Amino acid sequence: MLRALPASSRVILRNVRCIGTVSATMPPCDYQPPPYKGMSYDEMKEVRKKNLSPALATNFSKPLLIHEGHMQWLFDETGRRYLDLFGGIVTVSVGHCHPKVNEAAKEQLDKLWHTTNIYMHPKIHEFAERITETLPGDLKVVYFVNSGSEANELAMMMARLYTGSFDIVTLRNAYHGASPYSIGLTAHGTWKFGFANGFGIHNASNPDPYRGLWGGHRDCVVQSVRASESTVEGGECSSAQKYVDQLEEVLSYSIPRGRLAAFFAEPIQGVGGTVQFPLGYLKKAFEKARSYGGLCVADEVQSGFGRTGDHFWGFEGHDVIPDIVTMAKSIGNGFPLAAVVTTPAIAATMSKALHFNTFGGNPISSAVGISVLDVIKEDKTQENCQVLGPYFLNKLAEIRDKYPIVGDVRGKGLMLGMELVEDKETRQPISPQRMMEVWDGIRDLGVLMGRGGHYGQVLRIKPPMCITKEDVDFAIAVVQQVLDRVCDK
Known part of the structure; x- marks a missing residue:
């Protein structure tokens, strides 16, 4: 009943609307917010137009308030x-306004807001110890900052100082930030402005099992339709070496021999559309980068904190240990907080001059970060990702097999993507108009998803890690209803 x-x-x-045999019923919620009493929708649109940056784009044809x-x-x-399956751009990790995280912030708020690190305060030290305990090897020194872009800029500086080299390699389709320096790491034209950026940064071919030159097998319960173009032996995909050979071409032709500063990679590309690499690629790429004198940087801004399910950090699924790890988003469950973690030897280079971040490791942000780590453990959110991820992905695979406009589904844990196409054979990306019809349609039935990929053709599914099986079933039913309507036209 x-x-x-x-x-x-x-x-x-x-x-x-019930279309065919599929009917979507939103799972119940025991929370009811009080009536909204703020600025009206139309007033807010006017203020946004007059007083906020025009660069602040909104999702969907009609913005949500x-x-x-x-x-x-x-x-x-x-x-x-609305069921939130995007988590404020992969940022809300343990749940919106989680009571324990809220309480930690409120308790600290009444004690101490801010001193900067010219004095010692307890929370930054407690948090530094807690966060480094989650990392393997010699990753023991942490620098707290405020955003993922800032974290990646600091990682760039560390790598260049430590190696004495300047050149950095990233992957095409990668997103590492949009600040003046991190935008150079980002190899995604949608996010590029027409000013000088990326000096000393080079981009290697993206090892994409769906759109890449050689296809490939990935660490996923659902393989790309192009998996047959490669073989797997000893847990390694044959296409991985081909992509690494292309990386070596970039290193050989574009980098002073033996003078690489760093190789940056996301364990799973986020903004680029939940792209996973062929099995064994990242391990080989790290080895190749180190042979050219470079440090290896894992950008865990979106894939960290248990989201991939099997591991706490995305890079652990690739059997590698980076020299530097950058993190943000899930670390604070929406609170402005980020970090860079590295080894003592690399960190020592930062003592050659004063380096200071006014708000890095702020008492309130540190208290929030500690609480998030507690909740991940207490609420078993990583385990939830491990269980629900394959279930969700297999349901998405059924959708891929049923609908002509779904070309690929992929991901790990609760970091998933569904790529839409006009033609499955050519993999031609879906038109912007049809994509918007799908995206808006899903929103209209009560489910919020993100959008990414080089052509804006991928639905990004990265929810708070507290969702339930009932939520997944509801979301799947909604997607099918919308695709039924779009494909019938």
């Missing part, structure tokens, strides 16, 4: 409830 749903859910259900969140749910100004 169906349970009675809160009013916010009933708003959603009035808009749900979100005023409250609870765990995996978001509420708009009308009280309508």
Whole structure:
């Protein structure tokens, strides 16, 4: 028997159409926000137009006004409830306004807001010890900053200082930030501005099992339709070496011999559309980079903190230990917080001059970070990713096999993607108009997903790690309803 749903859910259900044999019923929620009393939707649009940067793009054809969140749910100004499968761009890790994290922030708020690190305060030391305990090897020294872009810029500086070299290699389709220096690491034209950037940074071919030159097998319960173009032996995909050979060409032709500063890679590309590398690629790439004198940097801004399920850090799934790890987003569950972790030897180079970050390791942010680590363990969010990820992905695979506009589904844990195409044979990306119809349609039925990929053709599914099987089933039913409608046209 169906349970009675809160009013916010009933708003959603009035808009749900049953197409074919699929019907979407939003799971119940025991939280009901108070009525919204802030600025009106139209007033807010006007302020946004006049007083906020025009670069602040919004998702969907008609922007949402979100005023409250609870765990995996978001509420708009009308009280309508949405299942959040994007987590504020892969940032809300343990749940919107998680009570334990809220309490940690409030408790610290009443004790000490800010001193900077000219004095010692307890929380930064407690957090530094806790965060380094999660990392393997000699990754024991942490620098706290405020964003992923800032973390990657600091990693660039560390690598150049330590090696005495300047050149850095990243992968095409990578996203490492949009600040003046990190935008050079980013190899994705959508995020590039027309000013001088990327001096000394080179891009290697992207080892993409779906769109790359040689296909490949990936660490995923669902393989690309191009997996047959390669073989797997000893846990390594044959295409991995081909992509590494291309990386070596970049190193050989573009880098002073033996003078690489760093190789940057995301364990799973986030903004680029949840791209996973062929089995064995990253390990071989790290070995190749080190043979040219470079440090290896793992950008865990989106893939860290248990999101991939099998491991706490995405790089662990590749059987590698980086020299530097950058992290942000999930570390603070939405609070402005990021970090760079490295070895004592590399960190020592930073003592050659003063280096200071006014808000890095702030008492409140450190208290939040400690609480997030506690909740990940107590709520077993990593285990939830490990269980729900394959279930979700297999359901998405059924959708891929059924609908002509779904070319690929991929990912690990709760870092998933669904790539839409016009033609499965040519892999031609779906048109922007049809993509928007799908994206808006899913939103209209109460599910929020992100969008990424080089052509904006990938639905990004990276929810708070507290979602349930019932949430997954609801989301799958919604996606099918929308695809039924779009494909029938």
